Amino acid sequence: MSDLWDLGSPALLDLLPENTLIALRERANHIVYKDGQLIHERGDLKPGLSIVHSGKVRFGNPGSDGSYVTTALFGEGHCFGEFTLFANLPRTHDAVAVGETVINQIDAASIDRLLI
Numbered sequence: 001m002s003d004l005w006d007l008g009s010p011a012l013l014d015l016l017p018e019n020t021l022i023a024l025r026e027r028a029n030h031i032v033y034k035d036g037q038l039i040h041e042r043g044d045l046k047p048g049l050s051i052v053h054s055g056k057v058r059f060g061n062p063g064s065d066g067s068y069v070t071t072a073l074f075g076e077g078h079c080f081g082e083f084t085l086f087a088n089l090p091r092t093h094d095a096v097a098v099g100e101t102v103i104n105q106i107d108a109a110s111i112d113r114l115l116i
Contacts, residue, residue: 055101
């Protein structure tokens with residue numbers, strides 16, 4: 001991903017060993033979102049790790065004036081939702097698909113089995 005939002009941060013998938021990547025892919029549910037479709041809302045409590053397989057995800061929240069304030073744009077290989085697993089916190093931002101987007105969703109129980 002090379003655009004205004006790409007600050008050169010490595011994606012999770014670029015940092016993991018091959019055996020861990022395989023284990024994550026085996027446990028993932030592949031969910032397809034259409035352009036503009038809501039992936040999750042701020043305040044959602046569903047724990048899980050989400051990895052962008054393809055497409056992009058825009059994160060943000062409504063501003064005090066009713067506008068939408070974008071705070072991040074994630075591309076292929078980037079992940080989100082880890083704090084829902086490890087800190088038991090709700091989602092802090094709305095996540096919306098940009099273009100057709102495929103998310104590899106890994107539920108809390110699968111992550112727990114991977115870490116044991």
